[in-house]
Amino acid sequence: VSDPDLSRLSLNQATTQNSGMVATIEGCARAEIGWIGVWRDKLLELGPVETARRLRSAGIRASSLCRGGFFPAATEAERQSRIDDNRRAVDEAAEIGAPVLVLVSGPPFDRDIDLARQQVEDGIRALLPYAEERGVRLAIEPLHPMFAGDRSVVVTLGQANALASRLGSASVGVAVDVYHVWWDPDVYAEIARAAGSIVGFHVSDWLAPPPHHLLGRGVMGDGLIELRRLREAVDAAGYSGPIEVEIFNQRVWDTPPEEVLALVKERYLAWC
Amino acid sequence: VSDPDLSRLSLNQATTQNSGMVATIEGCARAEIGWIGVWRDKLLELGPVETARRLRSAGIRASSLCRGGFFPAATEAERQSRIDDNRRAVDEAAEIGAPVLVLVSGPPFDRDIDLARQQVEDGIRALLPYAEERGVRLAIEPLHPMFAGDRSVVVTLGQANALASRLGSASVGVAVDVYHVWWDPDVYAEIARAAGSIVGFHVSDWLAPPPHHLLGRGVMGDGLIELRRLREAVDAAGYSGPIEVEIFNQRVWDTPPEEVLALVKERYLAWC
Numbered sequence: 001v002s003d004p005d006l007s008r009l010s011l012n013q014a015t016t017q018n019s020g021m022v023a024t025i026e027g028c029a030r031a032e033i034g035w036i037g038v039w040r041d042k043l044l045e046l047g048p049v050e051t052a053r054r055l056r057s058a059g060i061r062a063s064s065l066c067r068g069g070f071f072p073a074a075t076e077a078e079r080q081s082r083i084d085d086n087r088r089a090v091d092e093a094a095e096i097g098a099p100v101l102v103l104v105s106g107p108p109f110d111r112d113i114d115l116a117r118q119q120v121e122d123g124i125r126a127l128l129p130y131a132e133e134r135g136v137r138l139a140i141e142p143l144h145p146m147f148a149g150d151r152s153v154v155v156t157l158g159q160a161n162a163l164a165s166r167l168g169s170a171s172v173g174v175a176v177d178v179y180h181v182w183w184d185p186d187v188y189a190e191i192a193r194a195a196g197s198i199v200g201f202h203v204s205d206w207l208a209p210p211p212h213h214l215l216g217r218g219v220m221g222d223g224l225i226e227l228r229r230l231r232e233a234v235d236a237a238g239y240s241g242p243i244e245v246e247i248f249n250q251r252v253w254d255t256p257p258e259e260v261l262a263l264v265k266e267r268y269l270a271w272c
Numbered sequence: 273v274s275d276p277d278l279s280r281l282s283l284n285q286a287t288t289q290n291s292g293m294v295a296t297i298e299g300c301a302r303a304e305i306g307w308i309g310v311w312r313d314k315l316l317e318l319g320p321v322e323t324a325r326r327l328r329s330a331g332i333r334a335s336s337l338c339r340g341g342f343f344p345a346a347t348e349a350e351r352q353s354r355i356d357d358n359r360r361a362v363d364e365a366a367e368i369g370a371p372v373l374v375l376v377s378g379p380p381f382d383r384d385i386d387l388a389r390q391q392v393e394d395g396i397r398a399l400l401p402y403a404e405e406r407g408v409r410l411a412i413e414p415l416h417p418m419f420a421g422d423r424s425v426v427v428t429l430g431q432a433n434a435l436a437s438r439l440g441s442a443s444v445g446v447a448v449d450v451y452h453v454w455w456d457p458d459v460y461a462e463i464a465r466a467a468g469s470i471v472g473f474h475v476s477d478w479l480a481p482p483p484h485h486l487l488g489r490g491v492m493g494d495g496l497i498e499l500r501r502l503r504e505a506v507d508a509a510g511y512s513g514p515i516e517v518e519i520f521n522q523r524v525w526d527t528p529p530e531e532v533l534a535l536v537k538e539r540y541l542a543w544c
Contacts, residue, residue, distance in 0.1 A: 107480060108496060110496075111496055111497070111498050112498070113454075113455075113496070113498070117457070144417060144418070145416060145417045145418065145455040145456070146416070146417065146418035146482070147481075148454075148478075149455075149478050149479070149480025149481060149482075149495070149496050150480040150481040155455050155456075155457070156456075156457065158457075159457045182385075182420075183385075183417040183420035183421075183427050184417070184427075184428075185389070185427070185428065185430075185431045206420075206421050208379060208421025208422040209419075209421065209422040209485050209486075210418070210421075210485065213482065213485075214481075223421070224380060224382075224383055224385070224421050225383070226383050226384070226385070
């Protein structure tokens with residue numbers, strides 16, 4: 001058992017949803033948090049180029065850009081427009097210096113979940129050459145199966161590993177988010193199998209039962225997830241990058257961001 | 273593709289939560305539904321013996337008794353009291369002629385999910401001789417991973433199959449509920465693997481997103497689940513028993529039960 005390194009702590013902007021880009025950069029600088037997990041909508045405030053400049057001058061790096069994906073669609077034209085949007089996301093990731101674009105695969109557009117899964121694979125394959133050119137790695141993030149109908153047909157780390165393996169590029173890996181994978185009887189075997197291709201690690205906690213479908217995540221230590229065990233497994237699989245704290249929770253959003261950042265640091269050290 | 277046999281339709285009492293036992297038996301008799309999936313709390317109205325008599329005289333059979341389980345607990349005394357309660361559930365199943373007791377394994381009592389899973393296995397093993405004596409089969413029902421923290425640490429059919437296989441008794445099998453397993457990339461492989469040990473099949477539908485953690489199930493045809501494909505897979509694995517319609521949904525509960533039964537029959541024929 002080893003304490004986590006504070007230099008790996010990253011604030012994913014989903015944790016402080018009500019703060020804009022400038023406020024988040026200033027807040028993290030004051031709290032001495034060296035990484036931010038950036039969301040695309042937050043880039044609208046300053047644009048990617050100015051955001052990158054502000055990050056640099058604050059000594060903060062983007063750990064990832066959230067998010068691309070959402071590949072399945074009923075028509076070829078719509079699927080192509082999703083891929084085009086993912087290319088813009090790759091551009092934005094490159095512009096802000098984020099090494100990773102997180103992919104949430106998207107839900108099925110009707111009752112054919114196998115077809116949706118095939119469209120996810122086809123979509124990532126179509127996006128991949130562009131990501132390779134721009135030096136951005138794609139992170140396939142399996143989401144909790146409770147999101148299978150509205151967010152992601154990729155729902156297990158085993159499925160994400162198999163998909164990454166079939167795509168067979170150093171520019172595709174997996175993101176491990178404890179909230180999405182903690183329930184899985186195979187999670188430790190699949191983390192080990194992902195050795196060398198883990199490109200993101202996200203933490204929060206599981207409240208039982210979740211108080212809300214989307215906004216029900218807990219702060220680390222408030223729930224049931226074996227956070228340290230999972231973090232050490234991810235470390236043992238060779239991942240030494242930033243650890244993003246990503247807490248979708250209305251009560252956290254309603255708390256002053258300085259308090260949230262202080263709590264996040266404290267709980268990260270105590271539980272991760 | 274084959275239409276489902278109406279003689280296999282069973283009304284699980286969770287679908288008509290506001291009706292008591294007498295009303296449910298009378299309603300099913302009028303609607304010519306030959307099976308009822310009985311809940312333990314509904315037995316309090318008449319007691320098991322009188323319930324059995326009323327079922328017989330209406331020409332209706334109990335497809336299963338819901339539910340036993342909830343094995344993990346912090347102390348040996350509490351775990352023993354859970355097993356004792358499960359023995360009473362076995363008695364009740366035998367008394368009403370239900371061939372199957374459905375087991376919902378229970379949540380972890382702290383952050384150690386592996387320990388909770390071990391306690392589930394130990395609990396079923398302790399219960400098994402009593403079930404064998406009374407001629408009641410135990411159905412391990414994997415629940416959707418969204419219930420891992422509050423209802424069941426058994427969350428995949430693969431896990432239930434492995435558990436049933438380790439227990440190695442003709443008196444232990446698995447229950448396949450489409451709501452709990454539809455998202456699983458391995459579901460068809462695991463249904464095939466369960467051949468010969470499927471002792472229950474439950475249907476409803478997945479609304480995206482679910483409108484409520486517990487009471488958000490859809491009526492067949494209103495959601496994303498490939499119901500007929502799953503039913504045919506379960507049939508192909510040798511299951512020819514009753515098909516329970518189990519819809520936890522507040523709006524369904526607020527609908528007059530006669531209307532619910534008519535809708536259930538119509539949707540069962542159209543979608544299952």
